[in-house]
């Protein structure tokens with residue numbers, strides 16, 4: 001068959017959006033996806049960082065700078081990104097914040113809830129409804145090992161991550177009961193060397209590159225949940241075994 005000289009064939013990219021791709025695991029995941037035949041819509045508030053990432057591969061990135069806490073703008077921004085991408089196969093929610101809050105000040109607690117609970121719910125439900133309409137899709141939430149128990153130094157952070165884990169499980173159950181292939185992957189990192197890794201006595205700290213590689217493998221396998229890095233599975237098992245009266249004394 002003769003090729004149409006006037007029509008340049010565009011590679012058949014898969015399409016993804018990453019919320020929180022301006023730094024950390026989100027940025028590394030974006031890089032991996034572009035190397036694996038994805039066109040990626042990248043978001044975050046720090047536009048200069050999104051622009052830097054975009055410049056690495058303008059053919060495969062589009063970017064939008066916005067704050068997910070501004071609930072009135074999120075749907076518009078995401079609809080525009082999906083339109084520009086020409087659809088959506090994969091939605092990754094990596095945005096999150098957390099504070100060590102020994103004084104139990106209200107401000108950091110409520111900021112954490114605004115981002116990790118309210119805005120999280122807003123973007124995740126947007127993605128789920130989109131995939132429901134299109135009868136397929138894959139949602140990935142970067143939650144945390146912190147979801148598994150409470151924490152005296154950052155109570156809102158751990159509680160917000162428990163909310164995320166539970167929310168994602170609810171959506172997974174919904175997909176199964178509706179018999180619609182919308183896959184939900186819950187990614188639970190331990191410590192990863194990003195600006196989010198706060199506090200002393202950090203251990204088993206992975207680079208964001210290594211973390212992203214393992215996350216991508218879990219995405220390809222459509223895993224329900226994954227600990228990042230793998231050895232955090234052991235910690236997860238142990239921390240859940242701890243009886244409350246012992247855990248309280250740590």
Ligand SMILES: NC(=O)c1ccc[n+]([C@@H]2O[C@H](COP(=O)([O-])OP(=O)(O)OC[C@H]3O[C@@H](n4cnc5c(N)ncnc54)[C@H](OP(=O)(O)O)[C@@H]3O)[C@@H](O)[C@H]2O)c1
Nearest residue numbers: 020022023024025044045046068095096144191192194196
């Ligand atoms: N690093 C760790 O040890 C660790 C461990 C367990 C779980 N996690 C989770 O992993 C996820 C990714 O964090 P990371 O470690 O890669 O740290 P990071 O480099 O700080 O990435 C966080 C991302 O969230 C975005 N973000 C924060 N608030 C936002 C807002 N209001 N609107 C839009 N985007 C916002 C940031 O972008 P802008 O600042 O540009 O908006 C940034 O891209 C988080 O959910 C975190 O809770 C991290």
